[in-house]
Amino acid sequence: MEEPIQIADFSEVTKFHGHSCPGIAIGYRASEIAVHEFFSRAVDEEMVAIVENDSCSVDAIQFVTGCTLGKGNLIFKDHGKHVYTFLNRDTGKALRISLKSSSDERDPEFAEARKKAFSDSATKKDLEEYEKIRNKTTEKILEAPVQELFEVEWVDMEFPEEARIFRSVRCAKCGELVSEHRIRVENGKMVCIPCFHNYSRA
CATH class of the missing domain: 3.30.60.20 (Wheat Germ Agglutinin (Isolectin 2); domain 1)
Structure with a gap:
């Protein structure tokens, strides 16, 4: 009988990243899908992550999956999209995960609070309110059903060359x-x- 897959706790990921936010939660949930659905047997450089943005989410992917630039199994494509494709060199399979809607679309209150907090006229109260709403939005992402957050699909693609x-x-x-x-x-x-x-x- 296989042991259950262990995934890093979200608090460990936020410690690595430096703070908790919707972006790190998105990357955490995408990594969670990849590990549970696909990579229970992939180890080290046999797992590859292709990320299409350089947002907070990528820190979570590095921490949870172990894919890093240094090992050559984290590939960055500057497309500005919340799309994450995970590949397993052992099985030859690839799983593409794309975000269905932004935090602003899902939570207009968050969008408004962020706008106030980052304005030149932001008050201490605006900053405190933003942090409170940001934490609430992050929790919603962590608790949301996968199908509500992402499009998840197996894809056929050419695997990138191994790091040299x-x-x-x-x-x-x-x-x-x-x-x-x-x-x-x-x-x-x-x-x-x-x-x-x-x-x-x-």
């Missing part, structure tokens, strides 16, 4: 080390991206 280790070379301009797959050639010399003068006629 590249040698470092020295930039001919600044002298700093740069991974060879990120090098640019300028006037026959190897330079890093910040030093490279990009040519364009646009």
